[in-house]
Amino acid sequence: MIDAYWPGLPGGRVGSMFGPNWFASVMGTGIVATAAATLPLHVPGLHAFATVMWLLAAALLITVLTATARRGVSHLDDPVLMQFWGAPPMALMTVGAGTLLLGPGEFAVAADLVLWSAGTLLGLIVAVAVPYRMMTRPDLAATPDAAFGGWLMPVVSPMVSAATGALLVPHVPDGRDLLLACYAFAGLSLFAALIVITQIWTRLIHHQIGAARMVPTLWIVLGPLGQSVTAFHLLGRACEGVLPDPYASGAQMLALLFGVPTLGFALFWATLATAITLRTVRAGLPFSLTWWSFTFPVGTVVTATAGMATRTGSPLLTGLAVALFAILLTAWTIVATKTLRSNLWRPVTLEPRPAPAVSS
Structure with missing residues (x-):
């Protein structure tokens, strides 16, 4: 997700090799469908639009999985690109959530169970393996100015498991264990994300913005913020009839008391x-694949705002959710168009190119 080209492979084309960063396009497309399906506003054609976007995300997932199987590269020795192994599990679960919300009946539940289980298992492995590799490989040791938004990718995946797993709780025989696992x-994702966000803030203050191509990754910070609000909102709803009081009532209270302040910080970071x-x-x-950072993280803030609007009935939050969805849709259109132009409509040289730096 760092470059739209692969340095050191002269004469080739973008897409001649696939890395895990390409799954960000699935995430960005799938979140548009999910956000449209959960908006606290009934607009004619919105459900049909959400369904089309879900089908597009599903087709894109199949395409990227196939391309990765045929010519994928692990990039586990690349301290930057290996962070994006958090993207494949999130792509699986995003399409799974869209399937449950928009797909047909029993098939939707079965498909989501498979996608959620696979995504959760892979996400937990990545959440441990990538930090472990950074901590134990001297050649991958980070410099003081190395922290960037991509460091969040491995640890955000379990939060996506929590949010999408909450949707499955009513559909499994004993939802209590699934609820507690979520x-x-x-918790795993939230505390790890807070550590990384602090490091990103410190890097920005002490080492400034850095290379221009890395700037879009700042938007990844919105991912754990928006997704955590969405997760606690959905988990609070899932507690009803599964946990006894006072825990079910406490979960509802937690959703609001955690959600609104966290949403406030998300809007601050977005600004x-x-x-x-x-x-x-x-x-x-x-342009590079980092531009997909403008989509999924913003989409999580849309679902978070929509959740708080539904929970409180606030017209202000409803209007904000709609406005953010319009921004998300605009960002997706721009990024998807540029991705197609860069990879399908014209040949692109793969020679290394220096990226302009933003002066401090």
């Missing part, structure tokens, strides 16, 4: 990231 996944991105655009922001 809360554990949420900061917008200012940095606009500044970078003026200096020159080259």
